[in-house]
Amino acid sequence: GDSVTQMEGPVTLSEEAFLTINCTYTATGYPSLFWYVQYPGEGLQLLLKATKADDKGSNKGFEATYRKETTSFHLEKGSVQVSDSAVYFCALSDHAYNTDKLIFGTGTRLQVFP
Amino acid sequence: GAGVSQSPSNKVTEKGKDVELRCDPISGHTALYWYRQRLGQGLEFLIYFQGNSAPDKSGLPSDRFSAERTGESVSTLTIQRTQQEDSAVYLCASSLVGQGSYEQYFGPGTRLTVT
Numbered sequence: 001g002d003s004v005t006q007m008e009g010p011v012t013l014s015e016e017a018f019l020t021i022n023c024t025y026t027a028t029g030y031p032s033l034f035w036y037v038q039y040p041g042e043g044l045q046l047l048l049k050a051t052k053a054d055d056k057g058s059n060k061g062f063e064a065t066y067r068k069e070t071t072s073f074h075l076e077k078g079s080v081q082v083s084d085s086a087v088y089f090c091a092l093s094d095h096a097y098n099t100d101k102l103i104f105g106t107g108t109r110l111q112v113f114p
Numbered sequence: 115g116a117g118v119s120q121s122p123s124n125k126v127t128e129k130g131k132d133v134e135l136r137c138d139p140i141s142g143h144t145a146l147y148w149y150r151q152r153l154g155q156g157l158e159f160l161i162y163f164q165g166n167s168a169p170d171k172s173g174l175p176s177d178r179f180s181a182e183r184t185g186e187s188v189s190t191l192t193i194q195r196t197q198q199e200d201s202a203v204y205l206c207a208s209s210l211v212g213q214g215s216y217e218q219y220f221g222p223g224t225r226l227t228v229t
Contacts, residue, residue: 004156036220042222043117043118043205043220043221043222043223044157044205044207044220045220046217046218049217089156089157091157099162099164099170100145100162100209100218101147101159101162101170101173102147102149102157102159102207102218103159104149104156104157104158105156106154106155106156107155107156
C-alpha cells in the first residue's frame with residue numbers, strides 16, 4: 001500500500017543554518033504531496049504542496065520539489081529561525097482512490113537554537 | 115472566519131466505557147476526515163465523508179469505532195468499550211471538496227486517555 005517515510009528527529013540546528021528533512025514515498029497512482037507543520041500548542045497546518053512531478057511547492061522560505069524519479073519530496077530552507085521550531089509531517093494523497101485521505105509520515109521534530 | 119472545532123479538547127475515560135467525540139467543520143466544506151495520532155507516530159486515516167456519498171470507513175481499526183455526519187455539518191466519532199490502545203489524539207479535518215489538491219484544514223484535536 002501507499003506509504004511515506006521521513007527522517008527521524010529531532011533535528012537540532014542553530015539559527016541561520018540550512019535545513020533538509022528527507023521524505024520519500026510509495027504510491028500506486030500519481031499522488032499529490034504535502035508538508036504539514038505543527039507548531040507547539042497549535043493545530044496541524046499546511047505548509048506547502050505539489051500536485052505533479054517537477055512541481056516545486058514553497059512557503060515561508062521553505063521549498064520542496066516533487067521528484068518522481070526518486071519518489072522524494074525533501075523539505076529545505078536556506079536559513080532557519082527559532083520560530084521554525086515545530087514538528088513537520090510529509091504526506092501524500094493518492095488519487096487512485098475515491099477519497100483524498102492523507103497518508104502521513106511519522107513526523108520530524110525540528111529544534112532551532114539561537 | 116471560524117476554523118474546524120472539536121470537543122472535548124481532552125477526555126479521560128475508564129477502560130470499557132464508550133466515548134463520543136465531536137467535530138464542527140468549516141461551513142461549506144463538503145469533505146470531512148477523521149484521523150488518529152498515537153504518541154510518537156504519524157496520523158492514521160480513520161474515515162472520510164463527502165457530501166451524500168457513502169463514507170469511506172476503510173481506516174476504522176475495529177467495529178468498536180463508528181462515525182456519523184449529519185448532512186454537511188457536524189460529525190461524531192464514537193468509540194465503544196474503549197481500550198488502552200485507543201489512547202491518542204483524534205483529529206478532524208475538512209476541505210472544500212474531495213479533491214486531492216484542496217487543502218485539508220485541521221481542528222485542534224481531542225486528546226483521549228483510556229485508563
